[in-house]
Amino acid sequence: MEVFVAQVINGLALGSIYVLLVTGFNLLLLVALIIHFSFPQVVVFSMYISWIVLKATGNNMLLGFLAGVGSSVLICVATAPLFQRATRKRRGVDINTTMVISLGIGMIITELLSHEFNEGFPIAFPENVAGRKALVQFGLISISEGQVYALAAGGVAVLAFFLILYRTRMGRAFRAIAEDPQNARLTGIPVLKTGILSYALTGLLGGITALLLSILLGSASAGLGESVALKVLAVSIIAGLGNLKGGLIIGILLGVLEALTQGYLSGSWSNAVVFGVMLIVILIKPKGVFGGRL
Amino acid sequence: MSLAFYYFLSITAIYILMSWALYLPYRVGQLHFMSIANMAICGYFGAYAAKSWGWPFALVLLAAVGIGGAVAFITSLAIGDAPCFTVVIVGFTYIFLIKTVIENWDLLGGTMGFFGIPRVKGLLLITYSIVFGAGFLIHRFDRSALGRAASAFFVDRDLAKSSGVDIKKLGMLLQTFSGILGGLCGVLYGFLMNNLFPEFFTFGMVGTCMTMLFVGGYTTMWGVLVSAPLLWGIPLLFPPEIASWRIIIYGVLLIAVLVIKPEGIITRKLVYNAKKKLFGRTKRTS
Amino acid sequence: MVRNDGKPILKIKDLSVSYGHINALKHVAMDVNEGEIVVLIGSNGAGKTTVLETVLGLNRPDTGDVLFRGKSLVRKPVDSIVRSGLFLVPEGRGDFSSMSVSDNLLLGAHHNMGDTEDKFRLVYDAFPVLEERKNQVASTLSGGERQMLAIGRALMSSPELIMIDEPSLGLAPLAVKGIFDILARLNSEGYTILLSEQNAYKALKCAHRGYVLETGTVALSGSAEELLGKERVREAYLGA
Numbered sequence: 125m126e127v128f129v130a131q132v133i134n135g136l137a138l139g140s141i142y143v144l145l146v147t148g149f150n151l152l153l154l155v156a157l158i159i160h161f162s163f164p165q166v167v168v169f170s171m172y173i174s175w176i177v178l179k180a181t182g183n184n185m186l187l188g189f190l191a192g193v194g195s196s197v198l199i200c201v202a203t204a205p206l207f208q209r210a211t212r213k214r215r216g217v218d219i220n221t222t223m224v225i226s227l228g229i230g231m232i233i234t235e236l237l238s239h240e241f242n243e244g245f246p247i248a249f250p251e252n253v254a255g256r257k258a259l260v261q262f263g264l265i266s267i268s269e270g271q272v273y274a275l276a277a278g279g280v281a282v283l284a285f286f287l288i289l290y291r292t293r294m295g296r297a298f299r300a301i302a303e304d305p306q307n308a309r310l311t312g313i314p315v316l317k318t319g320i321l322s323y324a325l326t327g328l329l330g331g332i333t334a335l336l337l338s339i340l341l342g343s344a345s346a347g348l349g350e351s352v353a354l355k356v357l358a359v360s361i362i363a364g365l366g367n368l369k370g371g372l373i374i375g376i377l378l379g380v381l382e383a384l385t386q387g388y389l390s391g392s393w394s395n396a397v398v399f400g401v402m403l404i405v406i407l408i409k410p411k412g413v414f415g416g417r418l
Numbered sequence: 419m420s421l422a423f424y425y426f427l428s429i430t431a432i433y434i435l436m437s438w439a440l441y442l443p444y445r446v447g448q449l450h451f452m453s454i455a456n457m458a459i460c461g462y463f464g465a466y467a468a469k470s471w472g473w474p475f476a477l478v479l480l481a482a483v484g485i486g487g488a489v490a491f492i493t494s495l496a497i498g499d500a501p502c503f504t505v506v507i508v509g510f511t512y513i514f515l516i517k518t519v520i521e522n523w524d525l526l527g528g529t530m531g532f533f534g535i536p537r538v539k540g541l542l543l544i545t546y547s548i549v550f551g552a553g554f555l556i557h558r559f560d561r562s563a564l565g566r567a568a569s570a571f572f573v574d575r576d577l578a579k580s581s582g583v584d585i586k587k588l589g590m591l592l593q594t595f596s597g598i599l600g601g602l603c604g605v606l607y608g609f610l611m612n613n614l615f616p617e618f619f620t621f622g623m624v625g626t627c628m629t630m631l632f633v634g635g636y637t638t639m640w641g642v643l644v645s646a647p648l649l650w651g652i653p654l655l656f657p658p659e660i661a662s663w664r665i666i667i668y669g670v671l672l673i674a675v676l677v678i679k680p681e682g683i684i685t686r687k688l689v690y691n692a693k694k695k696l697f698g699r700t701k702r703t704s
Numbered sequence: 705m706v707r708n709d710g711k712p713i714l715k716i717k718d719l720s721v722s723y724g725h726i727n728a729l730k731h732v733a734m735d736v737n738e739g740e741i742v743v744l745i746g747s748n749g750a751g752k753t754t755v756l757e758t759v760l761g762l763n764r765p766d767t768g769d770v771l772f773r774g775k776s777l778v779r780k781p782v783d784s785i786v787r788s789g790l791f792l793v794p795e796g797r798g799d800f801s802s803m804s805v806s807d808n809l810l811l812g813a814h815h816n817m818g819d820t821e822d823k824f825r826l827v828y829d830a831f832p833v834l835e836e837r838k839n840q841v842a843s844t845l846s847g848g849e850r851q852m853l854a855i856g857r858a859l860m861s862s863p864e865l866i867m868i869d870e871p872s873l874g875l876a877p878l879a880v881k882g883i884f885d886i887l888a889r890l891n892s893e894g895y896t897i898l899l900s901e902q903n904a905y906k907a908l909k910c911a912h913r914g915y916v917l918e919t920g921t922v923a924l925s926g927s928a929e930e931l932l933g934k935e936r937v938r939e940a941y942l943g944a
Contacts, residue, residue: 159503209677220447220502224628225676231625239662283481283927293810293817296803298700300811310760310794311811312786312861350621354514357507365503403511407493410500 125299130388132380137403139379141336145356146363146371147285148329148376155303155322158207158222161173161255162230163200163330164356165349169194169233170334172344183250192338193331200327204320230353237346246345249338259389268316270339280403281332282372288325300364351395355382358402378402421679424542426654428610430647431545436623437630438556442592444636445568446585448502450593451509451624452684453600455516456486458619461604462526465535475609482601490597491590498589512581513620517596520616526700531615535607538609545606552599556639564588569637595670604613622665635682636687645683710869711876713738713760714865721758726755730920731768735834736865736898738879742926743907744900745916745941753795756867759898760792771796772865787815797854801843806928807832808842808853812860818905820860827856830886844909848879855886859895866890868899872906884910903939908932916941 145164147176152160174192181187210221238244289295299316309315337344337352359378363370380399385394405413423439432657436457443450467473467481493512521529538544559565567583579585608614630649635641649671653664675682714736736742744752745857750881750928759770761782770777777785791812792798804909809827813820830834831852837845842853851871858866871887872880880903888910891897901907908914908928916937917926924931931937 161506170669180807206673206677210680221676223502223506224449224632225673227625227628227668228672229748231621231672232666234621235663235665235669293479293814294916296706296751296807296811299807301801303802307794307798307800309782310792310798311857312791313811314781315784351514354507354510357503358511361504361507392518392522396515399511399515399518403508405513406504406508406511407496410497410504412451 127387128384131383132266133271134386135380135383136376137274137278137379138284138383139229139376139401140275142341142356142359142379143372144278144281144329144333144336145352146359146375147282147354147368148333150366150368150371151285151298151322151326151329152270155298156207156319157219157305158260159219159226159299160207160326161223161226161357162349163226163235163326164231164351164353165233166199166327167177167330167334167337168344168349168352169199169237170331171338172237172241172247174334174338175249175344176241178250179383183262189255189335190332192326194312196330196334197324197327201320204323208316208319222234230349234346234349237349241346246343248343270342274336276339278334279334280399281329285329286368293319304387355398355402357405358399360404362405362409364414367412370413371376422654425610426647426651427542427544428542428606431549432451432607432610433553433627433630433646433650434465434549434642435599435606436603436647437627437634438552438639439596439603439698440627440631441636442556442559442596443589444631445565445592446571446589448505448589450490450505450510450596452490452505452593453486453509453596453603454619454623454627455509455512456489456597456600456646457604457607458516458520458616459604460486460601460616461619462520462532462607464605465608467532468536468609472614474567474606476525478605478609479602482605486597486599486601487594487602490600491594492582493571493597494590494593498593498627499586500589502512509625510621513624517620520592520704524686527614529616532608533613534606535612535614538550541606545610548602548606552602555595559576560660561661563592568592572637596599603616625665625672629672632680632682633671635684637686638675638684639679641682662702684691711738713773715760715771716755717769717771719755719758719770720766721754721763722766723763725853728920729758729765730923732790732920733768734915734922734925736896738896739891739894739911741897741899741911742885742915743865743901743911743914744898744903745904745907745914745931745937746823746900747902750917751920752917753869754920756792756869756898756900757866759785760790776839782826783815786861789862791858791861791863791866793858793866793871795867797850797852797871799842799853799857802841804839804841805845805853806838807867809834809860812857813825814861816862823862827859828858830890831856834905846879847875848882850876851879851883852886855883856892859890864896868897870900870902872901872903880906891913902941904937905932 145167149160149163152158152163170192174188175196177191177289178184178188207222207224210225241247254376289298297308297313299319300311302317305315355378359374360371363374379399382394385397390395436453440450448520464478464482468475473481493508497508520526524530558645560569564583567581568588570581573639626649630642630645633645633649634645649668653667655659712735716732716734719729719732720727726891729837732751732755734742748753756761758765759777761777763778765778772788772790775788777788800811803811809824810820813823814929833849834856836850836909841896845853855866855868855930868887871883875883884906887899899907908931910927913924914931916931924934924937
């Protein structure tokens, strides 16, 4: 029973990270009108960047955090024109092209991380950064600092995101484009420029997620990006592409499911079980459980 | 024939087959990476069957066709007409699952790899016979009514649907064919290298074949014939330090092609003009 | 809102637009003077929507020019044209059905967020029903109310020229009358309006001048009374 509760708490923290990633993905889908498969890999890359900065500055947390956010925003905004060029040229199967471009980006990032950074070995974040100290303890159940941060920050970030979306001018423009890009253009919203803004916002989300992942997991590897990306994408299919609220629910559920299986099964098999479950759900409902676009 | 050249020819052939395996479902806009998972499944199965059960090579090939086809077919029942996004996720998930299974199964050698796959005489000849056979079938398909409906898919999805083609059945056919090719690749690769490692059948392979498909040109089957030998062969001419950047260069090329010239090197117009020059007036466009 | 009365605020010169091989507009010329209501009449496919969309910058013309207060609009991006003071209410309302009434209105003011309180006041005075429903999602409004919302959104941008594509389309007769009353009232308050209509009678009744478009060219033009009097117009367009 105690294992169960401990793992549920773990799962909620993990789930909030998935929610952040899915939200970023959905934002790009709805506003920039692209499918960015490798957004989680950009996040992992940012983790590596902040790790390098941490090493160089003797564990200066603020600089490390800024470096992570900075690299995430930079990469997202820098790759924006690549995506935009592809969507502007042709009609029809545009969104597939953005998918393949993002796969290309993911390829490059993963290869870079497996060869050029730390000689391909996984990186570990120092103890005090990783926040593994237990804050509270009831028997087997221990809630670490890291988990509290992850949950809290995740919650705040999602809240802030929804606030931006529903209460600001920029958010209104986002929603207009999400509903009807052609109509939004007519209204005088600069669709292209607003799209780039959404890349920046997603980059910001990515940077925060990188920080939380560092705190929660305490380490990162080249393969982390791929497995997280796969899970996030599966979440978005199951929740329905572009379905923000669906993503919220399914993200948390996946986090809890994963944590629970980790509690009772060994490492890589738990991953396999999670993927197996997701695969079955997708095969039963290839167009999403809650429905969405595409 | 030098050993290096032998390996170059053999692996090029395998990449051609695998890129064709991606080409076919992409006729209807689906990126079917599951074929790489099939490569792993049939490769390991064939290797084990030959080594531990003594199966002859012909039987192993047949098994690859059967298993690869069956796995792809059963999955296509669900995703035959699914959006590309779903198909990609399913493919990646399969790859991941298979990789996990292989890595944790000592019978298959786990992460250490599977060794001792018997040698086969005339493997190069067999490999290229399969390439020619597959190429012939694909060519017939592309010129058939079904194939032309499939290629219309890119131009106008609804128009293609209204031409009376059952999209789901077409998708299932293409995915199954793709799975068979994937399975054959796995067996050919295993018997060529005489060993198998799980790391080979992952996203690096996906990226390489995708690059070959898009750089060569995804609108015709000939693109791959040009890009596979070039993309595989040229890095071999460089010293190892640069060669380790192979995948990164592939990624850059892939993005560059999509942004600059999305149809790739070999476009349909090129093929049409070439056919006109070689054979005079063609009856229909291909 | 009225400045130099009578000078053309919008001048379309020799405009030709084609979609691929289809020539949608051929050498169209028309003026809209400050403070006027000008109507484009024509059947489906005559090119009315094309004219309005080209003015807004959605299409690139092959030849010709569109001058707004003397400045050329051709080749400018849509958002810059909207910021210059034009607004298009497209066929089918163009409201965002998943967003609330007030959010839809705020989108109209996207480029000019100053004095939103005053702007809201203006719109709600003109359309009290919108104030009642200000937090409701647009899809729950009736056809006539949605048309009011679309016009209200245009007003929020403090436009110098409002363009409306087929305001009566899909509306019940009572609502149609209401819309044209509103347009006449807005005009009396100084708004310049360019609209396209298939319902020629009602439109000409409230307009100053009109142009008749047939297969992409201007077949007839003149004051509203002249056009109402013409046989040809009566036969072809004064139906419903």
